[in-house]
Amino acid sequence: MRLPAQVELIAVLAGAACVAGVVLAVVAVVGTRRPAPTGSRHWLPRLWRGRSPNRRDQRRHQAMLIAAGLAGAGAFLLTGLPVVGLLVAAAVPGAPWLFTVGKAERQAIARIEAVGEWTRRIKDVSATGQGLQQAIIGTVASAPDEIAEEVRLLAARLQAGWLGRTALLAFADDIGDPVCDQAVAALILHLTDRGERLGDVLGSIASAAAAEVATRREVEAKRTQPRFAVRFLTAMTLLVLAYGLINPGYMAPYREPAGQFVMVVLGAAFVGLLAWVRAMSQPPAPARVLAAPDPEEVLA
Incomplete structure (x- = not known):
């Protein structure tokens, strides 16, 4: 039985909101050595600039955001499924974030x-x-x-x-x-x-x-094995998603609101598990010995 149009719209919007949160979470952790100032309330410019004060890193971050938006829009136009578009947009910054684990x-x-x-x-x-x-x-x-x-x-x-x-x-x-x-x-x-x-x-x-x-x-x-598992699972997921983009019949079950909801749940669970495995394969931050300098004690 087909659900009313209002229910379908609410389901699609709810799915889009959930995956949008995943996209923002992935984008927030992609970046550089220094975190953004915690006291700033202007989160949208900070999201656009990234967390690095280096201009070259900021341009790279902005290019990645633009590429994510274009890829997500292209996937949505190709499949007609908003959740697929959001998942593809999340994969653009998320895949490098997962594949470069251990680089830092x-x-x-x-x-x-x-x-x-x-x-x-x-x-x-x-x-x-x-x-x-x-x-x-x-x-x-x-x-x-x-x-x-x-x-x-x-x-x-x-x-x-x-x-x-x-x-x-x-x-x-x-x-x-x-x-x-x-x-x-x-x-x-x-x-x-x-x-x-x-x-x-x-x-x-x-x-x-x-x-x-x-x-x-x-x-x-010793951390190579779990990191290889993260890369392998990510690569297989991207291949399955790419196959779904070129094969309309594969995505047919997900065109209903219930299918969109299932896709949201599976996508969010998979991204969360990958992030969890990646976090477990990362070493804890070493405890510093010295404190930061006092900005008032600069010149002799």
Whole structure:
């Protein structure tokens, strides 16, 4: 028995609202290193710009949103099913988000290794008799690529007259890892007491960074299997969805309001399960040692 037109409309709108929430949730987690300011109430411009302050990342985020809208509109026009359009729109940012799982951790491991190399270089430069700040500035040209931008910014802050402690805390905040916090803590202590064992301390920290890199790489290798399962399930789902787009008969059972509702439930459950598996395969955020610098204590 066919339902009244009003009931069909309500069912379709309810399904569209549910999947729209899934789309916004997926889009909200796609992005970059820094979260958006929590105090901002202008959520729509923030959604359009993304969570990265970098202009290049913002343009990439905006291109992805445009591609998601066009893909969703094309799927809706091809099938006549609004839920399919929303699912396709969610798949555009969602698929890279799932397929690139582990990328952030690999980058974090590479940055820890770079911090260890940079610490050794400070040790070598400071052993020549230069002051600590001059030694830091002298490592700009030879800084590893993974942290080259942060080291250049640290040197620029020191040359601009920032307090050494504040500049180093800002550098640690830019890196955002406890291994870097240990190196920065040693440098800050040297600024205050001018001890003679800085080289030994930096050498120990560099060795600890190498051990941390080895441990994290071993743990990262053990996470390969669940991440492969996430990629495999996502790829199979996208293939099934693509087959449904080119085969109208496959989508016939979902053209009724009940079918649209079932599609909403299945789609939301599948996206939620994938996000759950992805979250379980991600390492917890490491606890920081140092706090962010006080913005009022900048210039000497």
